[in-house]
Structures are given as structure tokens and as C-alpha cells.
Amino acid sequence: MTLQDGVRLASLIGASGFVLGLHLMNSPATARRGNQLSALGMLVAVVAVLVEVGHGGTMSAARWLVLISGALVGGAAGLYSARTVAMTSMPQLVSLFNAVGGGAAALIAVADYQHEPSVSAGTATATVLDVLIGCVTFSGSLIATAKLQGYLSQPVSFPGSRASSAVLTLVVAAAGIDVIAGADNAWILLIAVVAAVGLGILMVLPIGGADMPVVISLLNAFTGTAVAMAGFVLQNATLTIAGALVGASGGILTKLMADAMNRSVLSIIAGGFGTGASGIAPVAAGGGNVKSIAIDDAALQLAYASKVIIVPGYGLAAAQAQHEVRELAELLEQRGVEVSYAIHPVAGRMPGHMNVLLAEANVPYDQLREMEEINPEFDRTDVALVIGANDVTNPAARRAGNAVSGMPILDVDHARSVVVIKRSMASGYAGIDNELYSDPKTSMLFADAKKGLASLVAATKAV
Amino acid sequence: MSTGFIGDLTIFVLALLVGFEVISKVPATLHTPLMSGANSIHGVVLVGVVILASFVNGPLGYLLTFIAAAFAAANVVGGYAVTDRMLQMFRKRPVPAKPAEQEAGR
Numbered sequence: 001m002t003l004q005d006g007v008r009l010a011s012l013i014g015a016s017g018f019v020l021g022l023h024l025m026n027s028p029a030t031a032r033r034g035n036q037l038s039a040l041g042m043l044v045a046v047v048a049v050l051v052e053v054g055h056g057g058t059m060s061a062a063r064w065l066v067l068i069s070g071a072l073v074g075g076a077a078g079l080y081s082a083r084t085v086a087m088t089s090m091p092q093l094v095s096l097f098n099a100v101g102g103g104a105a106a107l108i109a110v111a112d113y114q115h116e117p118s119v120s121a122g123t124a125t126a127t128v129l130d131v132l133i134g135c136v137t138f139s140g141s142l143i144a145t146a147k148l149q150g151y152l153s154q155p156v157s158f159p160g161s162r163a164s165s166a167v168l169t170l171v172v173a174a175a176g177i178d179v180i181a182g183a184d185n186a187w188i189l190l191i192a193v194v195a196a197v198g199l200g201i202l203m204v205l206p207i208g209g210a211d212m213p214v215v216i217s218l219l220n221a222f223t224g225t226a227v228a229m230a231g232f233v234l235q236n237a238t239l240t241i242a243g244a245l246v247g248a249s250g251g252i253l254t255k256l257m258a259d260a261m262n263r264s265v266l267s268i269i270a271g272g273f274g275t276g277a278s279g280i281a282p283v284a285a286g287g288g289n290v291k292s293i294a295i296d297d298a299a300l301q302l303a304y305a306s307k308v309i310i311v312p313g314y315g316l317a318a319a320q321a322q323h324e325v326r327e328l329a330e331l332l333e334q335r336g337v338e339v340s341y342a343i344h345p346v347a348g349r350m351p352g353h354m355n356v357l358l359a360e361a362n363v364p365y366d367q368l369r370e371m372e373e374i375n376p377e378f379d380r381t382d383v384a385l386v387i388g389a390n391d392v393t394n395p396a397a398r399r400a401g402n403a404v405s406g407m408p409i410l411d412v413d414h415a416r417s418v419v420v421i422k423r424s425m426a427s428g429y430a431g432i433d434n435e436l437y438s439d440p441k442t443s444m445l446f447a448d449a450k451k452g453l454a455s456l457v458a459a460t461k462a463v
Numbered sequence: 464m465s466t467g468f469i470g471d472l473t474i475f476v477l478a479l480l481v482g483f484e485v486i487s488k489v490p491a492t493l494h495t496p497l498m499s500g501a502n503s504i505h506g507v508v509l510v511g512v513v514i515l516a517s518f519v520n521g522p523l524g525y526l527l528t529f530i531a532a533a534f535a536a537a538n539v540v541g542g543y544a545v546t547d548r549m550l551q552m553f554r555k556r557p558v559p560a561k562p563a564e565q566e567a568g569r
Contacts, residue, residue: 014507023488025493035500035547036547039547042543045510056517062525064516071509074532074533077537078536082544087549101502101535104531104534105511107512107534108508108515108531111531114523114524115520122468123468220502223505231511232468236514239507240474240475243505246505247479248481248486249501253494343491350494351494352491352494352495355495356496356549366556
């Protein structure tokens with residue numbers, strides 16, 4: 001077996017590790033092993049390529065130095081942020097990793113072109129796509145990170161932003177066609193880089209906070225595609241396979257998130273929540289009577305229920321009240337109450353975010369239930385406890401003609417009674433009143449999620 | 464176009480299909496670790512950076528390689544570490560609920 005064969009075999013092992021690792025993610029019981037298997041595949045692939053270039057005889061001391069020092073700096077920074085990041089900030093970190101992954105893929109295309117621009121039309125197309133997608137992902141993900149971190153007021157739009165995007169698209173297209181046609185000039189590619197970076201910024205700036213789960217998923221799919229394109233440029237199958245896997249994953253999640261909000265990906269990119277349904281009269285129930293409830297009464301209701309469903313939204317995480325909610329759930333379970341959590345797909349800032357936040361607070365994963373699975377159970381539920389969730393519980397979504405129409409919701413109003421912990425009557429991202437709040441069986445517990453839950457725990461202990 | 468390109472395209476499309484098949488079976492509970500895990504997989508771009516390092520020249524080439532190496536290494540190391548950190552938090556119910564306390568509150 002030649003060295004070349006050995007390297008190819010190692011790449012095959014690496015790619016298999018990725019696929020099997022993703023496969024094991026189909027259950028929380030095996031997911032951690034899956035991730036470790038994937039990491040092992042990565043290690044094999046990286047060691048193999050190091051051995052290959054080491055034997056290739058082209059690695060000078062300077063090249064090794066540049067490669068190793070860069071990898072050490074990046075690796076240390078990556079490890080530090082992975083160890084220290086708060087689970088609520090996970091979307092920012094994932095977005096940042098999207099940025100660096102896409103950026104690295106684009107840099108590969110640029111450096112490869114700068115080294116030797118005379119390539120076949122197929123490779124040149126891959127180079128252009130790599131630069132375009134990689135740069136859009138890089139700048140777009142950085143903007144998304146800034147928004148999630150709260151550095152940027154969201155959404156940002158300015159007059160002429162759409163025209164600027166159109167101009168930049170034309171510039172990228174013209175430069176790209178020039179490169180594919182065989183232009184032997186690194187400056188043309190540089191123009192494409194600058195225009196694509198600008199395009200990424202303009203793409204994410206006008207997008208609102210509620211649409212973040214879709215944007216992160218889409219940028220994740222972009223990064224995967226950029227890496228696959230880098231595989232075409234370098235004619236390396238490992239990169240192509242891994243990139244395609246990530247592209248598929250990001251694509252599926254983008255679709256799921258957009259469906260969960262009943263929005264098309266295109267309308268989200270076009271910007272602004274509810275822009276498609278603007279100018280619609282306020283929902284009829286807007287002025288309905290709202291009933292508030294005292295802590296002790298709410299505690300009694302919960303303690304003497306036989307089935308309680310907790311509906312957490314991002315407001316719960318924002319108030320850092322995950323531990324209090326778990327404490328309350330455990331207390332109720334000790335009294336023999338059946339407790340589960342109903343998780344809407346967009347409860348959080350990225351796909352599945354709420355599950356991680358509750359898992360961190362030691363909520364067992366078999367209590368975390370998906371929307372389709374738990375919706376039929378609301379009919380048999382004594383109390384639905386809604387904490388920090390709003391639009392995803394609005395029954396108005398079942399009717400046509402308002403900002404949440406058609407959005408899949410949790411059937412909270414089917415429960416025998418509903419307790420909503422909320423600071424005020426302020427509306428959610430959709431900007432409309434929640435009809436659930438004026439439902440006769442709903443009681444509002446006006447409090448901050450953390451303080452409200454802490455007093456509920458105390459009151460329940462006293463029951 | 465060379466056969467090399469068509470070969471790469473074949474691999475790309477097949478991997479995409481495998482990806483759709485495998486990932487559509489991941490439950491919504493694990494979507495964050497899935498995305499983070501997929502994130503670490505695109506850290507494979509580090510392999511590309513190693514290949515790049517074997518032929519670049521000049522200050523610009525070295526600079527681009529250095530940045531690309533830092534980006535890719537941050538992606539791959541951070542991605543796997545944070546995914547592992549998340550997944551170890553997903554636990555089963557530690558012990559079955561005590562039956563002695565079942566009658567209370569009914």
C-alpha cells in the first residue's frame with residue numbers, strides 16, 4: 001500500500017466517522033458517543049493530511065511555522081470560548097464558528113487562486129462560489145453574532161440598502177464570470193471578496209430577532225456549502241463530503257425553523273416580522289378582560305392538579321429562571337403531579353435552544369416534549385403553566401388575517417386552566433395581543449419569571 | 464471539464480443525500496447539539512488549510528494561511544468541545560419517582 005492509498009483510506013475513515021456520528025445523534029442516549037466518534041474521524045483525517053504533506057517534501061520550516069502557530073492560536077481561542085460560554089449565549093458561539101468556518105473556506109479559495117489562477121472552468125466556478133458563499137457567511141455571521149449579543153439594535157434598515165445589495169450582487173456576478181472565463185488577475189477576485197463581504201452584512205442587518213433561528217440555520221448551511229466548494233478547489237473529497245453533510249443539516253434546520261414560524265426563507269431575508277401581513281386590524285379580543293391571580297392561589301391550583309404542562313419561552317431563559325422552574329417541577333412531581341415541558345421549535349434563539357437550557361438545569365430529557373407530540377395532551381391537562389412564551393401560544397394563529405396566522409402553535413388553550421407568568425401585557429415579536437390572556441380560564445401572574453417562580457416554589461412547599 | 468470535477472460532484476451530491484437521510488432522523492430536542500456538531504464537522508476545512516500550507520509562498524500567502532489556520536482550528540476544537548459540553552448535560556431521569564409519595568396531593 002502506498003502512502004497515497006493510506007491517506008485516502010484515512011479520509012474514508014474520517015468521513016465515515018462524520019456520518020456515523022451524525023447518525024448517533026438520533027437519540028440523546030447515544031448523541032455524546034456520536035460526537036466523540038465524529039471528533040475521532042476528524043483527528044484521523046487531520047493526522048493523515050499532516051503525514052501526507054510532511055512526506056510531500058514541500059513543507060519548509062516557514063510553512064510549518066505559519067500553519068502550526070495559526071492553529072495553536074485558533075485552537076486555544078476556540079477551546080477557551082467553548083469551555084466558558086454560557087448556554088444562553090450558545091447561538092452567538094455557533095454563529096461565530098459559522099463565521100470562522102466560512103472565512104477559512106473563502107481564504108483557501110483566495111490563497112489557491114493567488115498561487116495559481118490558471119485552472120479549469122469547473123474549478124474556477126468552485127473558486128468563485130467558495131469566495132462568494134464563504135465571504136457572505138463570514139460577514140453575515142459576524143453581524144448575526146453582534147445582534148444576538150445585543151451590540152446591534154435590531155432590525156437595522158436604511159434607505160437604499162436594497163439598491164446597494166443589487167449593485168453588490170451585480171459586482172460579484174461580473175467579477176465571478178470574469179474569473180470563470182479565465183481572467184488571470186488576483187485583483188478581480190479581491191473585488192468579488194469585498195462585494196461578497198458587503199452583501200453578507202446587508203443581508204443580515206435588516207433581519208429581526210424573532211427570525212434569528214432561521215438565519216443561524218441558513219448561515220450554517222452556507223458554511224457547509226462553502227467548505228464543500230473548498231473541497232472542489234483543492235480536489236479533496238473529505239472536505240466535499242463533510243461540507244455536503246453540514247449543508248444538508250443546515251438546510252433541514254432552516255426549513256424546519258421557517259415552517260415553525262409559517263414564514264418563507266425568502267420573506268425572512270427580505271426582512272421584518274409580519275411585513276407580509278401589515279395593515280391588518282387588531283385582533284377582536286384585544287380589549288377582553290384579563291384576570292390576574294395571586295401566588296398562593298396559583299400554587300394551590302398547581303399542587304392539586306394531576307397533570308401539568310410547563311410551556312417555557314425565551315423569556316424564561318432571559319430571566320435565568322431555568323433552575324427555579326425545575327425546582328417547581330420536582331416539587332410537583334413529589335406530590336404525584338405528572339409534569340412535562342412543551343417545547344415549541346422556535347422557543348429560543350436557535351433550533352433546540354430551549355432543550356439545552358433546560359438540560360443544563362438538570363431537567364431529564366424524557367420530560368422535554370416536541371410540539372406535535374404534546375399538543376394532543378393539552379386536552380387532558382389540568383394546568384398549563386406558560387412562562388415567557390407569547391406568540392407561540394396565541395390561538396389567533398388558527399384564524400386567517402393576522403400577523404401569526406398559520407403559525408403552528410402549542411394548544412395551550414385546550415388545557416382546563418392556564419396560568420401565565422409574565423411581567424406585563426406587552427406583546428411578543430408579532431406585535432399583536434395574545435387572545436390566550438383574555439380567555440376566561442386563563443389567569444395572569446404578573447411577575448418576573450425568576451422571582452415569580454421562586455415565590456411559587458415557596459408557596460407550593462407551604463401547601 | 465475534467466473527470467475530476469465530475470467525480471467531485473458525484474461525491475458531493477451523494478453526501479448531500481446521505482446527510483438529508485441521516486439528519487432528518489434527529490429529534491428536535493437535539494437540534495442545538497446537532498447544529499453545533501455539524502459546525503465542528505465543517506472544521507474539516509483545517510484539512511484544506513494544511514494542504515494550502517504545503518504550496519503557498521510570499522508574505523501574503525503566509526498571512527492568508529495563518530488566518531485560515533487560526534479560523535479553522537478555532538472552529539474544529541471549539542466546536543467539538545462545546546458540543547460535548549452540551550451533550551453531557553442531557554441526562555435521563557436519575558431515579559424513578561418514589562412510589563411512596565404518589566398518593567399525596569391526588
